[in-house]
Amino acid sequence: MLTPPAESSGTQHPGPPDGARPVVIVPPGRWSLPRFGQLWESREVFLRFGARDLTLRYRQTALGIIWVVLQPLLTAGVFTLVFGSVAKLPHGTVPYFLLSYAGMLAWNVFSGIVSRGTGSLVTNASLVSKVYFPRVLVPLSTAYAVVVDFAIALVLMAVLLAGYGVNPGWAVLALPVWVVLLVLLASGVTVITAGLTVRYRDMQYIVPFVLQLLLYASPIAYSPAAVPARYHLLFDLNPLAWILQEFRWSLIRQPLPPAWQLAASAAVSVGVFVGGMFVFERMERGFADVI
Amino acid sequence: MTAAGKPNGGDQPQILEPPPRAPMQPSPAVTVTGLSKSYRIAHHADAPVTATEALLARVRHPFTRMERETFDALRDVSFEIPWGSVVGLIGRNGAGKSTLLKILTRVTAPTSGRIVMGGRVGSLLEIGTGFHPELTGRENVYLNGTLLGMRRSEIRSRFDDIVTFAGVERFLDTQVKRYSTGMYVRLAFAVAAHLESEVMAVDEVLAVGDADFQAKCLEKLREVARGGRTVLLVSHQAQTIVDLCDSALYLERGSLRYQGAVDGALEEYRNSYRRIRDAGLDASTRPGSGEVRFTSVRAERDLYAASDEKVVHLEVSANPELAGRYWLVAHVLDDLGTIVAQCDSRVLGFWLEPDRPATCELRLRTPWLKPGSYTVDAFAVRASDRIDVWQAATHFDVLPDPPYPVATSSEATDRGVVFADFTYERC
Numbered sequence: 001m002l003t004p005p006a007e008s009s010g011t012q013h014p015g016p017p018d019g020a021r022p023v024v025i026v027p028p029g030r031w032s033l034p035r036f037g038q039l040w041e042s043r044e045v046f047l048r049f050g051a052r053d054l055t056l057r058y059r060q061t062a063l064g065i066i067w068v069v070l071q072p073l074l075t076a077g078v079f080t081l082v083f084g085s086v087a088k089l090p091h092g093t094v095p096y097f098l099l100s101y102a103g104m105l106a107w108n109v110f111s112g113i114v115s116r117g118t119g120s121l122v123t124n125a126s127l128v129s130k131v132y133f134p135r136v137l138v139p140l141s142t143a144y145a146v147v148v149d150f151a152i153a154l155v156l157m158a159v160l161l162a163g164y165g166v167n168p169g170w171a172v173l174a175l176p177v178w179v180v181l182l183v184l185l186a187s188g189v190t191v192i193t194a195g196l197t198v199r200y201r202d203m204q205y206i207v208p209f210v211l212q213l214l215l216y217a218s219p220i221a222y223s224p225a226a227v228p229a230r231y232h233l234l235f236d237l238n239p240l241a242w243i244l245q246e247f248r249w250s251l252i253r254q255p256l257p258p259a260w261q262l263a264a265s266a267a268v269s270v271g272v273f274v275g276g277m278f279v280f281e282r283m284e285r286g287f288a289d290v291i
Numbered sequence: 292m293t294a295a296g297k298p299n300g301g302d303q304p305q306i307l308e309p310p311p312r313a314p315m316q317p318s319p320a321v322t323v324t325g326l327s328k329s330y331r332i333a334h335h336a337d338a339p340v341t342a343t344e345a346l347l348a349r350v351r352h353p354f355t356r357m358e359r360e361t362f363d364a365l366r367d368v369s370f371e372i373p374w375g376s377v378v379g380l381i382g383r384n385g386a387g388k389s390t391l392l393k394i395l396t397r398v399t400a401p402t403s404g405r406i407v408m409g410g411r412v413g414s415l416l417e418i419g420t421g422f423h424p425e426l427t428g429r430e431n432v433y434l435n436g437t438l439l440g441m442r443r444s445e446i447r448s449r450f451d452d453i454v455t456f457a458g459v460e461r462f463l464d465t466q467v468k469r470y471s472t473g474m475y476v477r478l479a480f481a482v483a484a485h486l487e488s489e490v491m492a493v494d495e496v497l498a499v500g501d502a503d504f505q506a507k508c509l510e511k512l513r514e515v516a517r518g519g520r521t522v523l524l525v526s527h528q529a530q531t532i533v534d535l536c537d538s539a540l541y542l543e544r545g546s547l548r549y550q551g552a553v554d555g556a557l558e559e560y561r562n563s564y565r566r567i568r569d570a571g572l573d574a575s576t577r578p579g580s581g582e583v584r585f586t587s588v589r590a591e592r593d594l595y596a597a598s599d600e601k602v603v604h605l606e607v608s609a610n611p612e613l614a615g616r617y618w619l620v621a622h623v624l625d626d627l628g629t630i631v632a633q634c635d636s637r638v639l640g641f642w643l644e645p646d647r648p649a650t651c652e653l654r655l656r657t658p659w660l661k662p663g664s665y666t667v668d669a670f671a672v673r674a675s676d677r678i679d680v681w682q683a684a685t686h687f688d689v690l691p692d693p694p695y696p697v698a699t700s701s702e703a704t705d706r707g708v709v710f711a712d713f714t715y716e717r718c
Contacts, residue, residue: 022318025397025406048437056425127421131414131438132397288399289330 028285034277039134046137050144053116057145068149069156072108076101079221089226094252095164103220105153106247109179110186110240111211112146117190118207121198121287128198129288136280139194143183150179157251168251175250181269182243188272195283219244223254236261239268318409320490320521321372321395326404328365328390362578364390366545367404374409377512377522379536381529381556383567383628383682384668385578386542388525392492395523409521410489413439415480424468428459428478431467435482449485456511457481477504484511491515494525509535529557529627544570561626564666567683579671579679582613583645588669588684591652595687597710598694601655603667603685606648613645617673621653626664631709643671658709662691 039046058064076097083089084096091099117139121128124138161168197203218240219227227235235241242265248254257265365387372378380388393399395406396414421438422431432453436446446453454460457477459470467475483491493512512535516522526532532539532553539556541549543566549559571577574584584607591602603621618641623632634653636642643649666686671678693704704710 021410023406023408023410023412025394025401025408027403028400044437044443048434052423052426052430052434055430056423059425127438130398131421132412133438133440285400288393 034136034274034281035134036277039137042134042137045133046141046144049137049141053142053145054148065152068152072101072104072153073156076104079104083221089222091223092225092254094166094254098160098164098166098252099223099248100221101157101160102248102251103244105150105157105251106178106182106244107215107218107220107240108153109146109150109182111215112149113143113183113186114190114193115208115211116142116146117187118193118197118203121194122201122204135284135287136191136277139190140187142190143187147179147183161251166252168253171250171253171256173250175247178243178246178250181246181265184273185239185243185269188269188274188276191276191280195280195287198283198287214240239265239272243269318407319371320374320376320409321370321523322407323371323395324369324405326365326368326391326394326406327363327402328387328394328399329361329363329402331361363545365394365401368542368545368547369404370540370547370550372521372523374521375516375519376538377516377524377536379532379539379553379556380523380525380542381532381539381560381628382542383560383563385544385680385682387545388542389494391542392494392523392525395490396492408490411440411487412490412492413483413486413488415483415491415493422467422475422479425466427466428454428463428470432478432482435479436486439483439486440488441486445487453478453481453485456484456507473504480504480508484508484515488520490521490523492523529560529629533557543567557627560628561664564626564664564683564686568666568686571681571684574679577679577681579677582673582678583610583617583671584608584679585669585671585681585684586648588667588681590667590685590687593687594690595660596690596692596694597659597662598712601660601687603653603655604650605653605669606650607643607671607679609648610645613673615673616642616644617671617678618642619651619653620670620672622668622670623655623660624666624668625661626666629708631660631665632658657712659694659712660689660709661707662689664688 058067061067063070079100080097083100084091120138120142121135127133128135128138193203193207215221218238219235224235224241224245242257242261245254245257246262246265249256256262368387368391380391382388390399392414394401395408396412398414421435423434426434432450433443433446436453437443454463457474457480459474459478462470462474467478470478491512509531512522512524516537522535524532524536536553538551539549539553540547541556541559541563543563548563549556574586575581577584585605586608587604587606589604591604595601601623605619605621607619618636620636621632621634622630623634624630632655634655643651664686665688666683669679669681669684693699694710695704
């Protein structure tokens with residue numbers, strides 16, 4: 001097991017410095033625990049990577065940050081047109097546009113993290129094979145830019161709520177909890193897909209396809225109330241559907257999901273995240289030799 | 292001194308070599324015990340590349356593990372390095388130098404063994420790793436510094452030093468994709484060199500940049516060592532090792548054959564020719580996928596004058612099963628292991644078909660080689676795939692007479708790496 005690198009003591013001690021902690025390198029065990037302590041030590045790498053992604057994304061774009069709101073706005077508009085006006089799906093008392101925009105907000109966090117994270121290790125192959133740092137930070141740091149995007153899109157949500165005269169009430173205070181659960185779930189998934197991509201580039205084709213299926217299989221463009229009763233079991237098993245309803249409860253006064261879903265949603269998100277870290281830890285050993 | 296497995300002596304480990312200029316320390320900077328690294332290489336034909344193939348292979352043969360060959364990049368290597376020394380790693384291509392550095396810098400994990408290091412390890416494995424072309428110089432300094440393990444406060448306090456060292460003050464807010472190669476390299480080296488790690492691993496980076504900058508880098512590394520930190524240096528240029536290092540490790544085929552003075556390691560390197568050639572005589576032990584093998588590689592003569600055309604005969608076996616053509620590469624190395632000529636047949640449009648045995652000859656007209664011993668490494672390559680690698684497949688000597696019409700003192704000819712074929716004319 002590796003001990004984390006020595007803490008910088010600020011003062012310069014040439015040679016064997018007093019503050020230097022020895023580093024021991026031994027072969028990794030078959031299953032080793034994710035080194036959360038080391039991740040915390042390397043949090044600056046996470047922030048730098050995240051900030052880099054953000055800078056790169058909007059450098060040399062004409063509209064820049066406007067893309068962040070334009071994309072969910074247009075998508076929600078199309079959904080409203082297709083599912084609300086053409087298919088005339090039921091949407092209760094909330095305007096259809098708010099329903100689908102709230103769905104897109106949550107969906108963009110999930111799909112953003114998973115789709116960007118999947119190829120991240122391969123894109124940064126030169127780093128992975130040349131420098132040492134906890135590699136899991138590469139897929140994890142995609143969450144940084146995605147959450148910033150979410151925050152901007154959320155401001156527009158506030159504007160929309162005011163415009164439509166919908167008051168979310170106290171429920172809105174629970175929103176950060178749902179965001180954390182969603183980020184944990186997506187990060188757990190993307191850590192695994194990113195690790196698999198190193199070995200099997202098939203993932204680059206599978207992941208977008210599965211995401212596309214999920215976009216329609218989860219109640220994003222429509223309300224769960226529009227789902228026929230015989231499919232309820234299927235939707236009750238989809239952790240994304242739970243979180244989507246939690247989002248909508250906080251934002252647009254939709255019914256709170258049953259207690260078991262709240263509990264399961266917390267358990268599944270944390271479980272997927274921790275499980276992903278374990279799986280990644282096991283896959284990570286061979287990265288530098290394979291990538 | 293050899294790499295015999297040596298028990299770790301606890302708190303009072305024995306120092307293998309008299310520590311040059313090292314302060315008295317209770318423990319060495321680096322202690323490596325019984326270090327091995329093996330790679331599992333599947334043969335290309337049956338290695339699963341896609342998830343489907345891997346899955347199918349599992350389903351078809353659920354109980355057999357994939358037949359894989361293991362390749363030992365490092366075998367039971369043990370050594371200790373005292374604080375404040377600059378240690379050179381010497382060895383031929385594939386001797387395990389880079390693998391050793393990668394393990395020490397934790398880029399890849401060892402298969403067995405144990406390493407104890409007295410502090411942080413900074414690495415300079417390839418210049419500009421982690422530099423992003425779209426980011427500005429300033430942004431890249433922060434990004435790269437963070438990756439190398441510096442804290443933001445550390446980078447901020449050394450930022451001016453880094454920029455001054457690299458000499459890119461005016462271009463800090465320019466994207467590095469607009470930098471010249473020289474500026475790029477200087478900035479990258481500057482960041483890594485200002486990392487206050489206790490141990491620094493440097494691989495081949497001094498080969499880039501102009502002479503002035505190289506001198507500056509060497510001076511910086513010396514300064515690092517004077518400060519009591521430890522530097523591990525891999526270089527193919529023997530001169531760099533001689534200039535900079537106070538001791539050296541000599542690796543051969545994954546084993547540590549020598550640790551001690553630089554001269555001794557270079558001597559060992561020179562003597563390794565015969566051993567390596569003999570090891571390569573049995574084609575099955577040579578690296579490469581082995582679909583075709585060199586059956587003979589032979590210099591036409593043992594002795595050449597400097598300006599003679601050097602001729603090497605190469606014979607390769609046939610393999611009708613192998614699809615596509617392959618090409619040959621020959622490296623001519625001097626006795627310090629510097630590659631003085633790279634003869635890649637692709638650049639001449641010369642390819643071979645594997646369906647019949649090939650007999651060819653390589654004629655090397657220039658450069659005129661300096662007096663000394665030369666070895667030839669022969670490679671057969673297809674796509675990105677090395678079919679056969681025969682190191683030190685043959686050798687020849689070059690006579691000690693300069694190829695020029697007028698005899699002078701040796702000082703008139705001893706500077707260049709090779710003898711140039713030149714004229715002076717009055718215009």
